[in-house]
Amino acid sequence: MRTSRRPSLLPLLALCALAPPTQAYELYNEDDGATVLNAELGAGFGWYSASRNYRGNPEQYPGRMHWQEGYAKYGLTGSTDKLGAGSVYGGLSMLSSGTWGDGDIGAITAGTERTSALEDAFLGWRSGDAIPWLGQDGVDFSFGRQLVTVDGFLITDDGFNTGKAFSPIPGVSDGRFDRGGAFYLGQRLAFGNTAVLKLGGTEGLHGSLIWLKSDNPGQSKTEMAVATVDYSTPIGSLGSTYVRGLDVDERYVFGDRGERKGMNIYSIRGQGNAGIENADFAFEVARQEKRSGSQRGMFFDAGYTFVDTPWQPTVSYRYSRYSEGWDFFFQGGYRGRYQGEVAVNYGGSVTANMEINDVLLQLKPTERLTLNAMAFDFKQMSRRDELDFSAREIDLFLDWQVTDHVTLSPLVGFYKPDKWQGNGGVQSGSAATNVYLQFIVWLSF
Template identity: 80%
Template sequence: MAWAILASGAHLWSTRNYVGDPEKEPGSMRWQEGYAKYGLNGTTDKIIAGSVYGGFSLLSSGTWGDGDAGAITAGNERRTDVEDAFLGWRSGDLLPALGKDGVDFSFGRQLVTVDGFLITDDGYNPGKAFNPIEGVRDGRFDRGGAFYLGQRLAFGNTAVLKLGGKEGLHGSLIWLKSDNPGQSKTELAVGTIDYTTAIGSIGSTYIHGLDVDEKYAFADRLERKGMNVYSIRGQGNAGIENADFAFEVARQEKRSGSQRAMFFDAGYTFTDVRWQPTVSYRYSRYSEGWDFLFQGGFRKRYQGEVASNYAGSVTSNMQINDVLLSVRPTEKLTLNAMAFDYHQLSRRNERDFAAREVDLFLDWMVTDNITLSPLIGLYKPEKWLGNGGGQSGSASTNTYMQFIVWATF
């Protein structure tokens, strides 16, 4: 068994807000977030067949100050709760036909990620200000603050069976039940199949919506019950050294009709050039009624700091182009620049979220345990709250800044 502590604190500031409240226009907002996750995990190899593993942790979190710029948190959220509580078994060499650890079964409260962009985690972390149901401000969606840091990632209850290891033909059968009110406590059944080689993998995901809690259902969440999602995806270097490619094409079938989403990204790292620059491009597109499910960043790559967190939906009715440039002056310092163009596909919605954004940030590993991550973002919407957009005050450029300290022990 091993003890582990993960902690982070952030100071965030935005010159504009997206709360949709005339009394708060056009005011800047300042707030702070923090969390600490502490627990133990381990693996026992010395049993008759295979190995047993598991983990248990608690997570404490909070938000202070004005609350975030998107009216998700109010600034007075605090909570300590169980984060992880799971057990698992891996087969080791017991079933050689299925490869090393060809059977891996786990259950309980744990983080589950499916390759691609449909299920990343259960990390959506609303606070007391979140009010998706008209007239409801009773805190029923509150998860304890730290909306941006968002480290309540585990699904409330799961059962995961993985077959075939990680090479060649392999797949999984997954049951997920979220206890997140911001996700309407959705319950899903998931199946995946993949074929993985040294140059990459190709695979498919199927998702069937089993249930939602009607008490927390809003927008089109009731359609998750009975919804089917199909996707084809791939990732790897395609045999090109230092290259990186990924894509996914997905289709949702629900009561209101069919919806589609897709992304493609391609990148290359110049390993023989000073500072080893990485350049990548990503294209993504979501139809008007697309349900983002448990989607996070594409392999933890945000769709823009302001756009994806505060300014409005970027995972429905949107086409996005973005580029990333990253350099590493030292092994412990990475400098990054990202630029985004958001094009709204349909103008029938009440709000127009078309915009452009540039984010500049760095990750500096000061010690083996401490990392600093300052960021400045510039977000320029086409419209503001007064003429059909979402930004307060005007459509002028919003300057957004954050400073995060990450610690691991």
């Protein structure tokens, strides 16, 4: 892998529609849900192929590659309101993952990763109606190892699932960043240590105070404090997020990750229909203050669903922009809508020094079948970088819930970069269109 390449930070599930289906098997239920214990099992397996790669080694990887990924998550969740005021809840789970074949085309996994490890281990308390002036469940406190998502695009999860091929520190290839592969399926999402206090429920004025410590080497094991405040109404919400970078693990620092210690991030965001039925709007504008200077990141999207038209088509446009030194942080999809398949996962960074326009068309022939088409234009703003990641991409995919337990997600993508390895890009062979294929089976029981 060329050390000048900025690594992508998005382990994507399905490009725009369904997350893996989740279900639970009830093991115990007392007094109509007063005390509940559930068993949960989810799994996924994906087959992938591409006509070009982005590994920077044309002799070892001249072009087409094939690989597979899989994971299984298994555990228990439960809750009870019999221990006093409010209710206590918690979860405990394990996750097994692996990558086979050639490894992915972006030099993240090698195809030999196999790992089973603890995923969730958390406890929490909700106040119920014990504090009436804060509303129902006006206090929600949880701690431990768990998935934490903050509204907006700054913190989605801790799901950058690297493998043995990921070596962003020059001269270091000892596997210290290996997290068990399954980079694309990306289900290792929980932060290693958390404390989350939510106040005010989800309506009107509400907010949160959060402490997070990542145990992900691909995120330099960043530790941070977060505060949010929101005001929600039936037509939408406005809010603000503040993030303070507390620390990083120096053994895993690469690029500008060392600047996360002491970094401040501020954002203003909003989403809703603005009183227009079947419309959907969202935006966020964020600023990072770090030692090297101030950076900006933002997005805006607008969409509309034609509910009275056959197949209920949805049309949506999104614009996003990142300044040259923007740290992508723990960013993920914008409310489940991501920044392309090849571009953001494998083909090069779209997370800094980039302006992106994309359009979505979505159709629902049935309740269980969703058809999607997305088109992207990636324009690198500054030419001071050694590499040029400007490109265009089209992705066609569907999500078919075959049964309550099985969902199929085939996809074909067409990625056309402006440059290739021979003239300032990262794609192998030439700047011809890379045809990318994937087929994923999601299982839940």
